[in-house]
Amino acid sequence: MQKEVVKANMVVFIASFCTLVIELVAGRIMAPYVGVSLYTWTSIIGVVLAGISIGAYFGGRIADRSPRTSTLGWLLFLSGLGAFSISPLTNLIGGAEFHTSLMTRILLITTIIFFVPSCLLGMISPVVVKLTLNNLEKTGNVVGKIYAFSTLGSILGTFATGFYLISWMGTRTILLTMGIILIISGFIFGDFFKSKKNLALSFL
Secondary structure, rough: OHHHHHHHHHHHHHHHHHHHHHHHHHHHHHHHHHHHOOOHHHHHHHHHHHHHHHHHHHHHHHHHHOOOHHHHHHHHHHHHHHHHHHHHHHHOOOOOOOOOHHHHHHHHHHHHHHHHHHHHHHHHHHHHHHHHHOOOOHHHHHEEEHHHHHHHHHHHHHHHHHHHHHHHHOHHHHHHHHHHHHHHHHHHHHHOOOOOOOOHHHHO
């Protein structure tokens, strides 16, 4: 049990760390196209939170239908691909006008670029909880630890990005690094190649 809890804590820490890094980098990525304004940050925060919320909902359904480590591996892998997609999508649609108001344009661009990666990352925690809860007498303790490490990852991701990563690495290198971390995590924690159809079947 303890080994599973440690792995669970590591996974949610990594996922939450990457989520907050991506969220903070989003402002720098969007700045050349829409500027850095209250509209920009409102859109980024709202879209990321919406993605996490919807991802958590569907992640819970996936966890019940396919409670396997390979499912977790797929989600981590796809989250990594989502991080990789941010820079190309920004280059592709960042300058699009959409013939709407500035506020709507910012919201549309932000949604197209950041919603899917946030949604995929949001799916991870419910799957982790499902895989870890094999002793109902300690449910509160296990879930409490998982959410504590998830929040800790978010906090460290925030400070690391704002104080160090952006100045050291630059935004696009950061996104590439987060994608690599997530994909490697998929291989380490997900028994990735054992069952490649589980995630697809869980949606049926």
